Amino acid sequence: MEPADLTPAPLDRAAGYALLNDLAGPQTQADTLRGLDEVAPGFPDWIVTSLFGGTYQRPGLSPRDRQVANLAALTALGGVEPQLADHVRNSLRIGLTRQEITEVLVHLAPYVGVPKALAGLRAATAAFAEYAAAAEDTTDPDAA
Template identity: 75%
Template sequence: MASRFNQTAPQSNWVVTALFGGTYQRDGLSLRDRQLVNLAALTAVGGVDPQLRGHVLTGLRVGLTRTEIAEVFVHLAPYIGVPKALAGLRVATAVLDGAER
């Protein structure tokens, strides 16, 4: 994705590297835990389905189970509202169903 943006905005590589590169290298949270946080944050923001899809797949790659991913959205419902939680669950379900094929 970053390379696609580089064609239009070469400075975008700096933004991605500066903001996310260092963040993922920090101590304190495992990559698995970071993906749980990402799923929650993106769902709370709403309207970022492409990013949420990517983080569901990354969650699987770092060891999250389908049940754990689904539980994120169930847990979020009383905090961010049922509509946003269900929208996130809808995206995650589509990704997870596709990943099983």
């Protein structure tokens, strides 16, 4: 197959940053990317451009479906609880409920093993609490 016969892959840096902003929020995005760029210069830009500006831009799956797939993959992988927690919060931001997220993780138990499902549930529980606390901070005028 010649390169001219292949479907061009989307790779849109601006769309990637816009999507990450929608999923993670501007402050989370800035803090995470800045910290990572200090350790591995250029790596966060590559992640955002190739993943959020590339893979996520493909047609065929809704953002909700992509988040369900992310929750399942990260739980199955195990050992990536910080990234799983990020995707739990992202899932809440785009409209998945706590119950739906919990059911995704419970549903995985017979497929990925109970220990990985439990680790996923622990990460989700912590992310639920962080998300709720952040929401309270933005709605409480006395919070500073």
